Amino acid sequence: MIEVKNVYFTYPNGVEALKGVSLTIKDGEFVAIMGQNGAGKTTLVKHFNGLLKPTKGIVLVDGVDTRKVSVATLARKVGFVFQNPDHQLFSETVEDEISFALKNFRFEAETINKRVDWALNLLGLTRYKKTSPFMLSGGERKRVALASVLAWNPKILILDEPTIGQDYQQKEKLRHFILQLNAQKKTVIIVTHDVEFVAECNPRVILMSNGEIIADGEARKILTDPKIVTEASIVPPQITQIFIKLKNYGFPRDILDIYEAREAILNSLRKGFK
């Protein structure tokens, strides 16, 4: 469980990035943190693995105050994938990159090999096992960063912009995998601008603006509320936008995906033909 109690954070240059944030994320939750550029999303999640410590207020991870433990201790429990993969990758080959944490945590050699191959396969990187991460495309590098954390199966997973640079099929794979983790009661926290991805996952959404939380609730409720969405510099999913434009035709106002859309339209046309 992650408990954030009235947290403030100011960077050395004087920027106040968090201004009194409080929230609780329970074990097994799937949360998407969204909101405008510079709202403080990355700053907030860096508090969850102790990379940043609050200027004021407290962050507890499973009851432990993050100011009282090292990042290395927290790292065993909290996996963190950076927004920019280049901040994370340093090894000579993709295989070394993915096995690094596994070795650090003293997994057995056989387990390491198995986990590495599993992660390579999950993220479509098998053919790059012996390649340098710096010779890969942008989307591939992001997937190496994801693989290196998913491989050791942390209890809490924090993914800053996991879908950046990913094509539709990779995103689908990632979505299925996250939902699977979630079914196993892992906590998954993503920071994302990808409205379509969130619409398809329907997690709990936390909206941030200007260092504060301005909304917290089910994706379906939040992404279909035009007012709150605009306040957080978000645009509703494309399907929802269609129904916002058709608001005078009596459709439900919280339609998120294509299948719901199809049903609503066919229903409405059927009624008309009676």
Next chain:
Amino acid sequence: MAIIETENLTYTYPGATNPSIRNVSIKIEKGEFVLITGPSGCGKTTLCRCFNGLIPHFYQGKLEGEVFVAGLKVDEHSIHELAKHVGLVFQNPENQLFALSVEKDVAFGLENLGVPRDEIRRRVDWAMKLTGIYHLKDRAPNELSGGQQQRVAIASVLAMKPEIIVLDEPTSFLDPLGAENIFKVIYELNRKFGITIILVEHRLDLTAKYADHIIIMDNGEILLDGETRSVLNSEKARLVGVGIPKATRLYQILKKDRVNLRSTIPLSSDEMAAMLEEVLKSK
């Protein structure tokens, strides 16, 4: 002559065994808005690097075939010379930022071209306002959020107003409203000033509606190349798994259900809503 033309372009990175792009022959006309898409790793960034001379001048490797950009044969002209015609917004904004302040970063390219001081002032302010970073002008780029950095990278290319702008997933770090605004700005530059736009994107929901022309790559090769609506409606596009806009998908599904929609394929929520409205009104 087309403003960009490649003929049987094949390129292999140094140390790589296989080429990253193969036999690419495309033509981009002056003033077009072109979208390039395709699975991660298919060669989009590599192709863009051929347009501004990073390939073959910075990435050496092995280049076969020809690339002409604004009438110049790319391998015979320096990156500096090509920069007068083509601006590239990198996929990773951090690789593009180096100055001590946002403002200096945006001005850098113009200073290099020897543009007069007051003209620089005007263009830098214009670009910073368009991208929503004017309030950050004195901040250090390395102390900005990811999205703020990406805005700086875009501003520094817009300020140059080159005749060709290549943008490699330019809004991947931007908030959705910010991304929409940037696409609108780019579209306006394209329509008003005839600037040729080449946009690399996975998220067609956000961008297909702006493009006259779309190129879909797969595994280093050109898979589809043509007018946006017809390409996106094709079976091949669906099979390669590019994320066709949701509005387009909904249209295809409802057509199968025999809903009496007009025959032009929609690319945006506006177009789809308008078509549905026709049907709903006439029922």
